[in-house]
Amino acid sequence: MDWQGQKRAEMLMQVMLVVxxxxxxxxxxxxxxxxxxxxxxxxxxxxxxxxxxxxxxxxNRHPLNWLDPSEAEKHPKPxxxxxxxxxxxxxxx
Amino acid sequence: MHTSVQRLNTLVTFAAVLLAVLCGVxxxxxxxxxxxxxxxxxxxxxxxxxxxxxxxxxxxxxxxISLDMQSTFTWNTKQVFVFLAAEFETxxxxxxxxxxxxxxxxxxxxxxxxxxxxxxxxxxxxxxNLKGKKIDLVLHWHIMPKSGKMIQDKLPLSHFYLPEAYL
Numbered sequence: 001m002d003w004q005g006q007k008r009a010e011m012l013m014q015v016m017l018v019v020x021x022x023x024x025x026x027x028x029x030x031x032x033x034x035x036x037x038x039x040x041x042x043x044x045x046x047x048x049x050x051x052x053x054x055x056x057x058x059x060n061r062h063p064l065n066w067l068d069p070s071e072a073e074k075h076p077k078p079x080x081x082x083x084x085x086x087x088x089x090x091x092x093x
Numbered sequence: 094m095h096t097s098v099q100r101l102n103t104l105v106t107f108a109a110v111l112l113a114v115l116c117g118v119x120x121x122x123x124x125x126x127x128x129x130x131x132x133x134x135x136x137x138x139x140x141x142x143x144x145x146x147x148x149x150x151x152x153x154x155x156x157x158i159s160l161d162m163q164s165t166f167t168w169n170t171k172q173v174f175v176f177l178a179a180e181f182e183t184x185x186x187x188x189x190x191x192x193x194x195x196x197x198x199x200x201x202x203x204x205x206x207x208x209x210x211x212x213x214x215x216x217x218x219x220x221x222n223l224k225g226k227k228i229d230l231v232l233h234w235h236i237m238p239k240s241g242k243m244i245q246d247k248l249p250l251s252h253f254y255l256p257e258a259y260l
Binding site: 017 | 094095097100101103104107108111112114115118119122167168169239240
């Protein structure tokens with residue numbers, strides 16, 4: 001999941017859970033059944049989990065553009081300068 | 094949020110917080126339910142009125158109870174516990190409160206009833222002050238919710254006088 005996908009998944013998760021919570025309360029209260037409220041909310045949580053937990057393709061539409069490996073060969077990693085002190089066991093910066 | 098386990102963790106945590114909020118709101122809405130309980134109770138017969146071996150007086154009786162507790166039930170009510178307390182005053186104790194009958198009402202369909210029962214628990218005094226005593230019969234109830242705060246209330250139903258002599 002790419003960066004923007006993670007952001008979208010988190011937003012979607014929070015919005016969906018709050019919406020399902022409100023819907024569950026309204027339905028349960030109007031029918032007068034606590035059980036219905038719990039079932040609606042449990043269903044909402046399950047649906048939200050199915051939508052936001054797996055790594056769906058729609059969360060991978062903005063891949064990061066990594067540099068080509070050849071760039072690394074052109075700009076080799078700087079090597080630490082070897083210590084000039086003979087037999088020195090201490091490393092200097 | 095980049096692994097599914099992390100997302101699942103976030104989801105479960107947030108869902109649990111919202112669940113607590115839902116339960117809290119349900120309990121809050123219960124506070125707006127104004128209930129009015131109707132009922133009558135009469136002592137049909139004093140069955141026993143005597144002194145125990147330790148000197149304390151004891152009374153048992155038959156009761157005719159008629160109750161309508163339907164208005165105490167809301168969508169968030171698990172059950173209602175009712176008990177009938179005999180309340181009286183003596184020189185030793187300003188408040189005497191003795192449960193002589195109780196009952197658990199499981200749902201609204203069983204909340205309106207009429208029954209004739211012997212007192213479940215004997216009315217006993219600390220000492221012997223009961224002859225001719227005025228006894229108030231007060232109905233107490235505890236509304237036990239599915240979630241949230243328990244609501245308690247009471248209603249004086251009637252009173253009677255104990256006989257002047259042992260039976």
